[in-house]
Amino acid sequence: MTTTTPATPATPGGAAEVPSDGPSDGGFEALFEHAPCGYLTTTDGGRITRVNETFLTWTGHRREDLLGSAFGRLLPVGDRILWSTHSAPQLGTTGSVSEVVVEVVAADRSRRPALVTATRVPARAGADAEVRLVVFAAPERRAHEQELIAALHRAEESEDARAAAEGEARRLALADPLTGLPNRAGLAAHLGAALAAGRSDVGVLVVDLDHFAVVNESLGTAAGDELLLTVAARLGAAVREGAVVARLSADEFAVVERCEDVEAARGLAERLLEALTAPVVLDGLEVVASASIGAAVAPPGPGAAQRVLHDAAVAVQRAKARGRGRVEVHDPTRTGAAADRLRLLGELRRGIADGQLRLHHQPQVRLRDGRLVGVEALVRWQHPTRGLLAPVQFIELAEQSGLVRELGAWVLDAAVAQAADWARDPGCATVEVAVNLSTRQLTDPGLVEAVTTALSRHRLPAHLLVLEVTETSLAADPATAAATLVALKELGVGVSVDDFGTGYASLTYLQRFPVDELKIDRSFVTGLGASDGDTAIVRACVQLAQALGVRTVAEGVETEQQREALAAMGCDVVQGYLFSRPVAADAVQQWARERTGTTAQPAT
Amino acid sequence: MLPGQPVETARGTTPEESAVTTHPTVETVGTAAARHRVRVLGDPAGPVLLLVHGFGTDQHAWDRVLPALLDGHRVVLLDQAGAGGFDPAAYDRERYSTLDGYAADLVAVCEELDLHDVVVVGHSVSSMIAARAALRAPERFAQVVMVAPSARYTDDAATGYEGGFSDEDVAELLDSLDHNYLSWTATVAPMLMGNADRPELGEEFTGAMRQLHPGTARDFARATFTTDSRELLTRVSTPTVVLQCRDDALAVDSAVREVAARLPHATLVALDASGHCPHVSAPAATAAAVLAHLPGRP
Structure with a gap:
């Protein structure tokens, strides 16, 4: 990640401007129409003026039915009231709303849980004010x-x-x-x-x-x-x-x-x-x-x-x-x-203090030559009675309770310590370690200092550390996030956007941040080759990354078919069970020694 | 009650004191001012503006119009039953199953604070509550101002009336309030935190929202969406100003026009504002319209 160029859009005006400024370029127009999320624009009063293909496909509505109608009419009545009494006024006063949880009523009257983010663009010379909406499917969020x-x-x-x-x-x-x-x-x-x-x-x-x-x-x-x-x-x-x-x-x-x-x-x-x-x-x-x-x-x-x-x-x-x-x-x-x-919360608090947390590492393989370029550090909890717990079983709880601060601090320090160990081993001296940052960590004013301290305490060259942030956490407080990421970049640390495609406002937000890498979410990778929609989305993500000049990592690669598709698209790095599940540190070293590799080979 | 949130009441504000000082007090339980977390701001000697928030919000919805109204007016704010800082212990499901219960509260507050010549400004459904209050105690009210009102939210095929909502819409709303109210409030609260320079406002809101009992929202929603006030409006003798916005998804054009048409003494004013909450999105235009039509103005 540190070898790639800074995140600058390939075209003046950038990908983010596509939704508003129309078909200035055929490639970007396609990107707009088939973006991994729904895009709409409306008048100040909420009348729909533009809608992309993704939204139409997702909801089954016809473009001609939507144009000129009220956006609020797409929401069930409860959400419509919320939108009218809260989101729309807030758009007027602050210019944006983020991650509003609503349901969108599809053409067949079924409900699609969604996250809506909207920004209001004030009137300019020759153009009325308009509202740009980004709609992401969010079934799990709703659940x-x-x-x-x-x-x-x-x-x-x-x-x-x-x-x-x-x-x-x-x-x-x-x-x-x-x-x-x-x-x-x-x-x-x-x-x-x-x-x-x-x-x-x-x-x-x-x-x-x-x-x-x-x-x-x-x-x-x-x-x-x-x-x-x-x-x-x-x-x-x-x-x-x-x-x-x-x-x-x-x-x-x-x-x-x-x-x-x-x-x-x-x-x-x-x-x-x-x-x-x-x-x-x-x-x-x-x-x-x-x-x-x-x-x-x-x-x-x-x-x-x-x-x-x-x-x-x-x-x-x-x-x-x-x-x-x-x-x-x-x-x-x-x-x-x-x-x-x-x-569980009490147990987790004690578990962190008592050293029950472990790090596992999932190898990341460069598609071009099959070399191990990095690992993602993943936390596990060795629960005294329930065995080894995966993050999904306790992370959410930690995030909601504030324990995530201690958890995050432990993971950062342990991962840096491990990376420093590897950096001294000639067999894997160039292996980068990626650490996930929670939203709370990203907005913690002490983060940069904590990273600096960890790097110097364990004497790890900064470029071997990559911090993964989610799109959602970037959008929570974009100004603070941008300042933090710039400071981290100055240290030499790499920045990766995790779960790319599942958040929202991807195109709009990305170029505001100094990003080195996009990680395409596993949910899209899984559908590669099986679903035309997912294939189109992954291709759009890879193209976007190339346009921005950043590296792409595909997560959750499990089949040879997926690997081939990703290679054909020009994806840079892959990670998934096809190569290795998350493993303990010594297994990574052995893994690295066994494959100095020429092409990305599946695990044997 | 929320610790740390100032409670201002009529009893705590005397004419000698600065107009907008706040006086944290604990009210003797049982006063309407305490139940509704009444705040009295502005000029104690000025004419009274009673601001009544609508469904899904509380008295802070008026925050943005306050600066323009405080000068020369005695502004009274309250949280209606089930909303904001309203005392949950005082919540009576039967009383609040109709709009009359809420209207009786407004009258009780006016009586307790001994308010006269009141201009009552009601947003959304509260414009119908204000109309009921004016019918119950016409001697107290000089004028009703209705912001984005609707006398009936559901369509009425029999009369060709368009309220903007179908019966199925309303049935579903009531159902979703049963199942989703907690997520509703949790969704609303962060949205209200958009006020970056006043983060404490968000905290206050979140706290206030979390106190809400899901049942109270359902009662209010049911009273709001199943009431037809069209007939009642024809009996309102108090002069009324009706403020209409563009592109209002909740109080649709036809509904607002119907309100003005039914009222015997109505002035329909087209606000330069869009959406359902002009007091939030266009506070200057809203305040100007209220002030321009105050009784006694030419």
């Missing part, structure tokens, strides 16, 4: 969306509250100094004892005061303390003798009481909620405390204390998410996705 939003938000909130509360408990003894109630540690001790005594009817209720921070901030901590004391007293008065009331964190209480089953726990929770919602006079103002309550009954078996607390905590998060001031009961017949994610 993950709901689950992610619902579960991860809850999990994160709950995990934060739990982590903070646990820190508190370690500092204090077993009792809370304000209320005199047991704290989290005290509660755990009590629960453990009750369960160890063989009781099978232990219910735990977690009571979370709604809006407590507002009381504290507005009326002062003295009033806040008074409210807490009132709540503690009311909880104490509402439970049976022998029950335990504890204060888990600032605004979180717990009650342990005998509950035969979940219905008994629910009844108790509702009684407590009622007791809490009687008005309190604080600082002369009458305030009604509202609370969310999560209830759970201890399951049989080992680890019950921790599990029942956890289940009640998850339930209370659900109560909060569902509008607060209500009761939610953990249903033992359903193991919630949120709970699983929460557990």
Whole structure:
């Protein structure tokens, strides 16, 4: 990558201008019509003025039906409202919207999940203002969306509250100094004892005061303390003798009481909620405390204390998410996705600290002469009980939780260390190591320094490191991304655009960034030779890369047929199971020694 | 409530104080001002402009027109039931199953703050809510301003009326709100973060959106899309200004014209703005149109 020329368009005006400026060049016109994404232009008012072939093929609409009609009419009514009340106004005020998740109604009335990115071009001399839209198919995005939003938000909130509360408990003894109630540690001790005594009817209720921070901030901590004391007293008065009331964190209480089953726990929770919602006079103002309550009954078996607390905590998060001031009961017949994610998140945090992460490397082979030119470093998690986990099983969670920062830092350092090892081995001294950067890493102001530090600590020549960024992360904050990539280029590091073709705005955005390499997404490579559409897309990508003067890498190459097609198109480098699966570092060295190669040979 | 978000109320703003100071307070639970997170800005002695946001947004939708309105006017903003910072505990599904429930809220706020000669500006469906408020308490309102209004969103074959939506559209919308509201709010919030110089606005919005109960959006959507206000408009005695935009996909031309035609005292104004949200996309033109038609102006 460092040997290629900078990313400058081959033609003045560049590929990015194609959608607006029309058929200035036959090749670019074809690129526009058969781009890997749908392109439309509309008037300021949303009337469609241009649409490319890809969009027509994808939706089944006829060009003559679309021209002059409203773009919003292509969306189901809910999305149309969102577009009209949010996206269209934002286009007017900021000039662009990115990655709006919508469905597009096809000619046969079926729905196609899509990501829409749009930019508004203000009126110029002789031309009215227009809006350019880039539409990408996004079925997976749509599918993950709901689950992610619902579960991860809850999990994160709950995990934060739990982590903070646990820190508190370690500092204090077993009792809370304000209320005199047991704290989290005290509660755990009590629960453990009750369960160890063989009781099978232990219910735990977690009571979370709604809006407590507002009381504290507005009326002062003295009033806040008074409210807490009132709540503690009311909880104490509402439970049976022998029950335990504890204060888990600032605004979180717990009650342990005998509950035969979940219905008994629910009844108790509702009684407590009622007791809490009687008005309190604080600082002369009458305030009604509202609370969310999560209830759970201890399951049989080992680890019950921790599990029942956890289940009640998850339930209370659900109560909060569902509008607060209500009761939610953990249903033992359903193991919630949120709970699983929460557990996994904790395990991952420990896993990173305890050195459970591994790097595997997938060789990248130059098609021209079959030489190993680089590897992509891929993280694996050696989970203590579930075995070796692939990134797909934990990356998303890490990205959503913020753990991706630590994960990314580990991968970068480990990959640079490994690359430096190879650089000292004459057998593979020129092997480049590619590392994936998350969106968070790319926008982290400390990234350039982290890369500089890693390179110098392990004394790796910068040109042997390639950083892979996705189109999506470039578009999240293009100005910052461009500045970061320029700084990385100055270090001598290579920059690759990953998953090319699956993002959006490819043509528009690319030339703004100093890119050395495009990685064509595996989903298109898979269809090579089998699908005319995919073949056209891959060819368009390769041509685009050549026009920009950057190297192309095809991912997911699995068959000889695909390899031949890529070679015929002029693709530079290939990566995939046809050559090697991701392997450990020593296997890479052996691999390199075995094939100094003349043509790209499949694995034997 | 969101910690850190200022709560300004009528009680916190006295005439002696600077016009737009903010006073974080905790309201005694139960006041309409607290429930609706009412903010009173501008000139305490000026005539009252009550700004009422539409479906899917909250009072911050008016942020861009505020600078042009604050001078010389007492501007009252609120979050309607189920939106923004509205107190979830005060949400009553039955009350908010019709537009009348929302209209009663507007009247309650006017009474509690003792507002008179109010110019109520309603966006989208809230123009119909404003019309209902004017019918309930005509003595409080001097004028209704309807921004991109529609009295009926569905087509009506019997009268040849074009509302822009089919019955199937509406059925599907209500269904999709059941299944997708969380993703809806998550989609909307990042879009609202377009305001790069005020990132805290995005945070505030995200928080506000996440508090929304999916059911509340569905109630509002149902009330919005299944109500026919055409007949009711003929009884509105309050002078009304109707602001119409070009290329409005939600309040289609025919629907806006119908609103003006049904109202006994309507002035139809063609705004130099396109789309459904002129107060966001063309704030200067919107504010100018509101100010130009205030009661008492020549």
